[in-house]
Amino acid sequence: xxxxxxxxxxxxxxxxxxxxxxxxxxxxxxxxxxxxxxxxxxxxxxxxxxxxxxxxxxxxxxxxxxxxxxxxxxxxxxxxxxxxxxxxxxxxxxxxxxxxxxxxxxxxxxxxxxxxxxxxxxxxxxxxxxxxxxxxxxxxxxxxxxxxxxx
Numbered sequence: 001x002x003x004x005x006x007x008x009x010x011x012x013x014x015x016x017x018x019x020x021x022x023x024x025x026x027x028x029x030x031x032x033x034x035x036x037x038x039x040x041x042x043x044x045x046x047x048x049x050x051x052x053x054x055x056x057x058x059x060x061x062x063x064x065x066x067x068x069x070x071x072x073x074x075x076x077x078x079x080x081x082x083x084x085x086x087x088x089x090x091x092x093x094x095x096x097x098x099x100x101x102x103x104x105x106x107x108x109x110x111x112x113x114x115x116x117x118x119x120x121x122x123x124x125x126x127x128x129x130x131x132x133x134x135x136x137x138x139x140x141x142x143x144x145x146x147x148x149x150x151x
Contacts, residue, residue: 059141061086064111066137066147071127077101079119081137081145083111089143091119095136099124108140127151 063085070078077096083089089111094101106119125133129151136146 055141058087059143062089062139062141062143064089064137064139064143064145066135066145067116069135069147069149071151075122075127076104077121077123077127077135079106079121079135079137081111081117081119083113083115083117085113088112090140091117091137092140093138094119094121095134095138096123096125097134098136101125 064081064083066079067082068078068080072078079094081091090108091103091106091111092108094103101121101124103119103121106117109117111117119137127133132148132150134146135149136144138144
């Protein structure tokens, strides 16, 4: 009979071991879940960072210049843009004294390295003879080039 009493007293020890194992299993599962979620978060942030680096690298390789500006009789401003960079560009926007101009032709056209493009636009600013205007052309990647033109 004494054997059975000591056996019953040891049941408490077994339940504590099982509880400790269950607690260890829960903590391990939570740690694995946290590790997996942080791994995917770091992976997506490094992917975004790599895209930003690639975009800035392309911007650095992009070079263009406004080579000519003229105003014709039908109230249309014309620009000639030269791409002298290492990659193709596409003109996305033109600003006259900081105000966006409405591009009628040449917007989004791909300009290869060493090529010229003619951009025609309607001025959003009143053009007056003898006045000087700042004309800024922007590419789709965000590079800009400015020229000053006297009407």
